[in-house]
Amino acid sequence: MDIIITSQESQLKTAQKFVKIFKLSDICLVYLHDKRVFAEDKIFHSGISKNDFTIINPLQIPLKSTYANIYTLYKFNKIIKRLINEYNPKKIYLFGFGTIYNIIVKIGRKSGVEINLIEEGLSQYLEPDKRKISFSFQHISESFNLILSLLRKKVSSRNIFYNIIYMPVYIILFSVKFLGISDFHILIMKILRIYPEFFEETTNFDNAFLAFPEIVKNICAKNFHQINIIEYKSNTRYHVKNKKKILFVSQQYATKNTYNIFYTSIFSILHEIVFNNNYIIDIKLHPRENKDLIIDIFKSGNFNSDICILENSNYNAEEILLSGEYHTLSSISSSTLVYCMSYFSNIRAFSIGSELLYRLSNQAPLQMRHDINELNLRFNVAQYRAGKSLESIFYNDISVLGNPPALSGASRV
Structure with missing residues (x-):
């Protein structure tokens, strides 16, 4: 029995589509979670069908196991060994990767398991420093x-x-x-030299299934396959109903101490966009963002009533775009911006990242600063700046990404 390993709700339906498109059978779907954030019915509320998997295993891992802690890494190591020994897989499919996934890869390699990477966002295209663990x-x-x-x-x-x-x-x-x-x-x-694999900057894969393999520089894989990531999200045909509506996809960057200034700055930028361009903006929050706190911050400011925070749903940003309600997409540095530019010919995309960095100054989270720099460096995404109309910021040429072919199985690059 082969294993698919996920760790985010958004990955569950993608895993289901992946299994169907590549006609995989006898699959154990593993959902890594810690007790702090997991609800027992989270997997099934995501909309996946039990019939597509032989076993669905919500696997609890130690709290903060993704951080350097000898004891929790020891426990995580034992949990993964037990998982592989129990199911004896020939293949493991990982959705995304990080430092802790290097431990999964090492244990799998020792057991002769084929290790495959499936894209989750664009984190694979960022510099290795994002995953580098060092001490001070x-x-x-x-x-x-x-x-x-x-x-x-x-x-x-x-x-x-x-x-x-x-x-x-x-x-x-x-x-x-x-x-x-x-x-x-x-x-x-x-x-x-305890768990040296935890400090490795790159991971070697047998196969990497990515939306844009032609721009990958930081992944080592024997084979690269191109996949249509949007095809995995929905097969619905879309048409734009309202050309004055923007979907803003929020991201979890703020810390406990910076929540107020972070979201006040975001709302101020969105307020300017609505006021100066006569748009309506709907905000889709990240599942791990504190919705109640964000709503309180919004209500405490004098922000435009044409800005609305959407209720939580089981739909991700791509599926919402496919509904046809939105003419424009915005975010800070979300991979959805890049996908939108490539797959949605009549939906425009822009980032508020550069303007947000300017307003936050030295209070901007380091990870956000890094991701926005990568977005500007690698992808031709329009950037909003104060005082400019939306019409003036959009680029005419988005040929940097090209037009990925429709998915008909895995194509060798």
Whole structure:
């Protein structure tokens, strides 16, 4: 029995389409999750059919296993070994990849399993630095000082006799906090050569199924196959009903401390677009974004009523575009922008990424900064800037991507 490994809701229906198009049988669909974010019925609410898979396995992995932690990586290693031993697959299909997937690849290779990559977004086209794991003595020092200052505050708020009695507890608390520092684990793992595959920058695949294999530079694979990623989303024919409607696809970049300034900046940009161009904008939030908090931020500002936050649905951005309700697509750096330019001839696409970076200044998340730079460097996506009309920013020539052929199976590149 072969295995498909997914870790996001959006990948589930894509996996179902992949199985149907390539006529795969006897497949175990594995959904990696941690207890923190998983609901038992999430898989089946995504709209997939149980009939397309022999087994559907929601596999719980350790909390924060994607970060450098010796204990959680040890547990993850055991879970994957148990999975491969149980199903004894000839092939494993991975949707996307990251540092933790290198461990899956290594265990699979040792068992003689064919390892295949299926595109999920455009993360494969970004520079390897996105997946590079490194440590910093400065981070360790900063974490040490932060833990120490918090402990000092606790000690200073209590009398001397209480502190003497509870000193062993303080020492234990400090030790547990310090030993949990990710950079400390990275240092130990590098010195002792523990799980070296976790630090590998590239992964070798037997086959890579990608929408634009001709521009791949950071993936090592024996064979590249071109797939029509939009074909996987829906077979619905579309037509534009309302030429004054924009779909804005949001992305999870903000941290707990930057939520307010991040979304206030986004809403300000969208407000300007609506006001100056007489558009209606619907916002599709990312499943992991805090919808209630975002709505509160929107309500607290004086933003245009023609901006609407869509209710959560089981549809991804491509499927919403296929409904025919939207004339224009916008986002920060979403791969949907690139797909739209290539597959939707009568839907325009633009990014607000550069303008958002300018407004956030040094408070812009590093990952967002990196992704927007990659989008500007590699893809001919129009960028909105304040004071410019939408009509003036769209490029006439989007031949950089070409016109990918219709899917009739895997085509060798």
